[in-house]
Amino acid sequence: MKNKFTPSLYFLLSGIGCLLVWVLNLGLGSVAIPFTEIVSRILGNEFSKSSWEIIFLEYRLPKSLTAILVGISLSVSGLQMQTYFRNPLAGPFVLGISSGAGLGVAIWLMAGAAVGTLIPGIFGNAWMLFLAATSGSMAVLLLMSLAAWRVRDSMTLLIIGLMFGSLAAAIISVISFFSQAEQLKLFTVWSMGSLGSTGWNQLAVFFVATLIGVSPAMYLAKSYNAMLLGENYAQSMGVNISRLRWIMIISTGILTGCATAFCGPIAFIGIAVPHIARMILKTSDHRLLFPGSAILGAIVMLLCDTISQLPGSAQTLPINAITSLFGAPVVIWLILRRNFSKEF
Amino acid sequence: MKTPTPLVGKNLSLGYRNRKEIHEVANAISFEIQAGELTCLLGPNGVGKSTLLRTIMGTLPPLSGEMRICGKEVDAYSKEELSKKLSVVLTDRLQVGNLKAGDLIALGRIPHTGWMGRLGEKDLSKINEAIKATKTGYLRDFPTYELSDGQLQKVMIARALAQDGEILLLDEPTAHLDLVNRHEIMFLLRQIAQQEKKAVLVVTHDLEIALESADKLLLMPCGHPIISGLPEDLVIQGKLDTLLPNERLYFDQKSGKIKPKISSQPLNISGPSDLVPWVVAALEKSSLPIHTTPIKIDIESNPFHLVALVKGQKIACDSIEKLIIGFRQVMMSEG
Numbered sequence: 001m002k003n004k005f006t007p008s009l010y011f012l013l014s015g016i017g018c019l020l021v022w023v024l025n026l027g028l029g030s031v032a033i034p035f036t037e038i039v040s041r042i043l044g045n046e047f048s049k050s051s052w053e054i055i056f057l058e059y060r061l062p063k064s065l066t067a068i069l070v071g072i073s074l075s076v077s078g079l080q081m082q083t084y085f086r087n088p089l090a091g092p093f094v095l096g097i098s099s100g101a102g103l104g105v106a107i108w109l110m111a112g113a114a115v116g117t118l119i120p121g122i123f124g125n126a127w128m129l130f131l132a133a134t135s136g137s138m139a140v141l142l143l144m145s146l147a148a149w150r151v152r153d154s155m156t157l158l159i160i161g162l163m164f165g166s167l168a169a170a171i172i173s174v175i176s177f178f179s180q181a182e183q184l185k186l187f188t189v190w191s192m193g194s195l196g197s198t199g200w201n202q203l204a205v206f207f208v209a210t211l212i213g214v215s216p217a218m219y220l221a222k223s224y225n226a227m228l229l230g231e232n233y234a235q236s237m238g239v240n241i242s243r244l245r246w247i248m249i250i251s252t253g254i255l256t257g258c259a260t261a262f263c264g265p266i267a268f269i270g271i272a273v274p275h276i277a278r279m280i281l282k283t284s285d286h287r288l289l290f291p292g293s294a295i296l297g298a299i300v301m302l303l304c305d306t307i308s309q310l311p312g313s314a315q316t317l318p319i320n321a322i323t324s325l326f327g328a329p330v331v332i333w334l335i336l337r338r339n340f341s342k343e344f
Numbered sequence: 345m346k347t348p349t350p351l352v353g354k355n356l357s358l359g360y361r362n363r364k365e366i367h368e369v370a371n372a373i374s375f376e377i378q379a380g381e382l383t384c385l386l387g388p389n390g391v392g393k394s395t396l397l398r399t400i401m402g403t404l405p406p407l408s409g410e411m412r413i414c415g416k417e418v419d420a421y422s423k424e425e426l427s428k429k430l431s432v433v434l435t436d437r438l439q440v441g442n443l444k445a446g447d448l449i450a451l452g453r454i455p456h457t458g459w460m461g462r463l464g465e466k467d468l469s470k471i472n473e474a475i476k477a478t479k480t481g482y483l484r485d486f487p488t489y490e491l492s493d494g495q496l497q498k499v500m501i502a503r504a505l506a507q508d509g510e511i512l513l514l515d516e517p518t519a520h521l522d523l524v525n526r527h528e529i530m531f532l533l534r535q536i537a538q539q540e541k542k543a544v545l546v547v548t549h550d551l552e553i554a555l556e557s558a559d560k561l562l563l564m565p566c567g568h569p570i571i572s573g574l575p576e577d578l579v580i581q582g583k584l585d586t587l588l589p590n591e592r593l594y595f596d597q598k599s600g601k602i603k604p605k606i607s608s609q610p611l612n613i614s615g616p617s618d619l620v621p622w623v624v625a626a627l628e629k630s631s632l633p634i635h636t637t638p639i640k641i642d643i644e645s646n647p648f649h650l651v652a653l654v655k656g657q658k659i660a661c662d663s664i665e666k667l668i669i670g671f672r673q674v675m676m677s678e679g
Contacts, residue, residue, distance in 0.1 A: 086439055222461035226454050228443060230436045235403060237507065238427030238455040284442040287461060 007288050010281055014295045018068075021302040025064045028306055030314045031055055059196065066198045067301040069210050070266060071273070073259040075297030076214050077252035078270030079277075079289055083224045084248045085158045091270035092256035095144055095249075096164030097137045101260035102191060103168040104136020109187045110179040133261030140164050141253040145246070192318030193264035195305055206262055213255035214294065216247045221286040228284055267320055268327020273297045275334055300326065348415030350511050350543035351377035351400065356409035358395045368407060369395045372569050375562055377543045379510065382534040384554035384575075385547045386587060387564030393547050396564075397515055400545075402426050414510060427455040431507035433500045433514040438488065445491060445499045446484035449474060452506030474505035477536060494525035498532070505536065512536070512544045518553065526550060530557040551587075555579070555600055563587055604628070611635075615643025623650070626664045632671050641667075 027035045033052050047053050074092055081090040092098055108128065147160045176184055198206065217224075223244050226234040235241055259266065277293040278284065304322040353375045359368035370392030377383050387393050398404040399411055402418045411418045413429055421429070431452065440448065452474070453467040463471070475481050478498045483491060491499060497517055504512055514533065518526040530546070530553050537544040537559070545562075548554050554561060555575045563571040563578065565586040571578065578584055584595040588602065596603045611627070611634060613620050623643060627634045641652040650667050652659040655678060659670035 219459060222454060222457070222459060225451060225461065228440045229438060229448075229451065230434075232403075232434050232436055233432070235423070236401060236427060236430070236432045236434075237451070238424035240423055278442060282442060283447075284440060285447065 005282075007281060007283070007292075010292065011295070014292070014299065018295055018299050018302070021299050021306070022064055022068070025067065025302045025306045026056065026060050029055075029060065029309045033060075062198055062200055062203050063196050063305065064302060065203055066195045066206065066263060067305045068298040069203075069206050070195065070259045070263050071269060071297030071299070071301030072294040073210050073213060073255035073297075074266060074269040075273040075277070075293040076217055076290060077255040079274035079286070079293045080217055080224070080248050080252055081270075082274055083227050083286065084245070085155070086227075086230065087155075087158060088275070089271065090158065091268075092252060092259075093165065093265070093267070093270065094158060095161035095252065095256075096140045096168060097144075097253055097256045098260050098265045099165040099168035099172075100140025101133040101137040101257055102265055103172055104132040104134070104139070105190055105261075106172045106175050106187055107136070108132030109183050109190070110175050131261075134257050136168075137253060137257030137260060140168065141249060141257070145249055190264050191320075193266045193320035193323075195263050195301075195319055196316070198262050202262060206258055209254055209258040213251045213258070214290075216251050218290050220244060220247060221290055224286040225284070264320065267324045268331070269297055269300060269323055272327040272330040272334075273300055276330065279334075347379070348412075349376050350379050350414055351375075351545065352410070352412040353396075353400075354410040354412070356396075356399065356411060357407040358392055358399055358404075359407050360404070361407065366407060370564070373409070373564075375570050375572055377511075377545050377562075378560075379543045380538055380541045381559040382530075382537040382544045382546065382557060383560040383562055384558040385545060385562045385564060386549070386551060386554060388566055388587065388589070391564050391566055393564060394515065397432075397513060397547060400513060401430065401432060424455055427507065427509070429509045430511045430513065431504035431509045433497070433504050433512075433517055435515050435519065438496070438500075440488050443488050444484065445480065445486050445488055445495075446471075446475075448488055448499055449480070449484075449502045449506050452503040452508075455507065470508050471506045474502040477505060477540070478502040478532060493520050494522070494529070497521065497525070497529055501529070501532065501536075505540070510543060512542050514544070514546045516547055516549065518548060518550050526553050527557075530554075533557070534559065551584070551602065552600060565589075611641070612639060613641045613643065615641075616645050619643050619645060619648070623664055623667075626668070630668050630671075632668065632675070637675075639671075 023035055023038055026038050027033045031052070033047075033056065037047055037052065038056070041047055041056065047056065078091045081092070081094060082088055084090075085094075143164060144157070144161060147157060151157050151160065176187070179187075223234065223239045226237045226239045227244070231241055234244075256270070273296050274289065274293045277289055277296050280296075281288055281292050283289065301323075304319060304326055308317040308319050308322045310317060353373055356373040357368060357371040358373065359366060359370070361367075373396065385393055385396070395404065399406050400413070400418070402421065402423075405419060413421065413426070418426070450463060450467075450471055453463060453471065454461065456467060457463060475484070478501055480495070480498050480502050483495055483499060488496065488499070501514070501517070504514075512533075517533070518529050521529065533544050533546060534557050536542060546554075546558075558575055560572060561575045561578055563583060563586060565571070566589055568586055571583050571586065573583070579595075579597055579600070582595075588595065592604055593602055594605050595601075611624060613623060615623075620643065623641065637655060639652060639654050641650060643650055648662060650659070650661050650664070652667055652670070654671055654674045657674050659667060659674070661667050661670060
């Protein structure tokens with residue numbers, strides 16, 4: 001290879017980078033835990049302070065794992081959509097899946113308040129929130145699948161997805177208008193996104209869902225490579241387009257739905273990370289891009305979460321604001337470099 | 345055992361089937377395309393060439409009739425089997441950016457590799473053969489967005505070759521290309537057909553180059569059955585005029601070009617025979633009333649010089665442009 005920067009070097013460096021950022025993420029926060037302590041804790045020793053154990057095990061570790069899973073889910077689903085729709089601006093938001101999840105949560109928080117008075121304790125339960133978000137995203141997904149069944153053209157599908165998103169957002173505004181201030185605040189907080197509300201049980205579900213969502217993408221990497229030339233060429237190379245479309249919809253639906261359910265809508269990771277991965281790896285080969293984007297997504301989410309902790313302070317910024325602060329300039333910079341379409 | 349003809353269409357009716365209605369684009373289409381030959385499909389826009397391509401590719405089943413690929417009906421193939429028989433170069437705009445030309449060519453091996461897409465020894469040698477046949481080796485490490493249209497077309501042909509089917513379909517491969525590249529591409533395709541024993545079908549609007557390079561022509565005129573044959577035979581039989589429903593155009597056998605019919609009496613122009621047609625062509629194009637005005641033009645060569653008598657007034661000049669300007673001035677002064 002002429003190029004010194006080989007893919008294996010990328011994966012080595014990003015692997016090391018991911019571990020470093022992970023330790024950084026575990027150590028920083030309102031209570032700083034020395035990095036040496038964290039490394040020795042991971043290696044099986046005990047903390048010198050017992051309070052750290054609780055912070056570490058009940059809060060920091062699940063939160064960091066959530067960040068990793070969110071990063072993987074959103075980047076992989078973003079990459080799939082960008083290639084499938086042959087549109088560099090496609091991302092998990094575009095098919096309306098995130099908005100659908102938001103709608104589910106909005107309906108639950110407003111209408112659920114009534115149910116909550118009947119069954120005490122169910123309101124505000126994270127599991128119910130997850131159910132509401134997933135059913136919302138799955139509902140949009142189902143409508144999208146019906147549309148996909150009738151519509152052949154991927155651009156049309158993209159536009160329908162955008163319309164579903166707008167429709168969901170409109171219904172959310174109507175619901176917000178009629179809702180109580182307290183519930184509105186709950187919803188607003190959810191929509192700012194948070195990585196910290198996932199417990200170990202939910203994390204197990206999240207992990208399994210991510211695995212289910214990512215594996216078909218990896219398995220179909222070859223078909224995605226063929227899709228680079230467009231549907232017609234892919235078809236001429238033996239790719240079953242309708243099967244690929246279904247799998248893409250289901251995979252991105254699970255990945256985005258799950259991430260949104262647990263952590264709220266998280267912006268820009270799905271759009272920006274695959275572009276950065278393409279740029280660093282200098283390839284369009286999805287066999288490298290899928291793992292490359294996944295690991296980069298994990299790193300970026302861990303970094304964003306670390307920043308949102310405002311190291312040394314008790315405050316936590318909304319994660320969605322941080323990812324937007326990171327993602328929006330990246331997308332603008334990509335456009336200004338003018339090879340936005342070339343990188344693609 | 346005789347190998348079956350790569351492409352056979354029998355009494356095909358082509359078109360689109362909606363839930364309620366059937367929209368027929370073309371019917372009674374029968375043709376054969378042989379291995380080792382470059383066949384050019386010519387026909388006016390909208391006659392159903394693209395529909396025929398889609399039918400051959402298996403993406404649009406025929407309304408009726410038989411479409412056989414290597415002796416087997418297209419419907420009977422799985423997508424993967426078909427992709428090992430048939431590869432295509434389409435007019436779809438590419439948007440692949442980062443992909444290097446070499447990697448793009450390697451994509452042609454997709455039907456032959458496992459789910460990981462790992463290229464084996466046979467794959468690599470097929471890719472190398474395709475690159476050699478198209479002389480695209482020097483482009484291997486270029487990202488596709490840096491390629492010119494002509495280079496990109498050759499790379500796409502290499503990709504189709506690497507796919508290694510018996511049949512190669514190309515949809516207007518010479519559109520947007522300059523004259524040299526058009527010739528190069530068509531002769532490359534004929535070379536591929538002859539040397540690799542492939543059946544190559546090219547849809548094109550480029551009659552002149554098709555006449556020069558094709559082994560067979562398929563003419564798809566509006567409202568007539570398909571005509572096939574050697575290009576030269578079709579020229580002699582006057583069949584190429586079937587492509588021109590327009591009364592004002594005809595196919596000139598001498599020059600092998602499509603020309604407008606000149607309706608009125610010949611012009612009074614004398615001079616070297618290689619120069620007269622150019623002067624006539626320029627005058628025909630101008631809006632001047634050359635057939636209704638008494639004119640007489642003498643052309644001299646070495647150096648080029650024109651002497652014209654328009655309505656009794658003399659115009660002497662050294663370019664056709666000046667002649668036309670002078671002609672206009674005479675017409676103006678006459679009112």
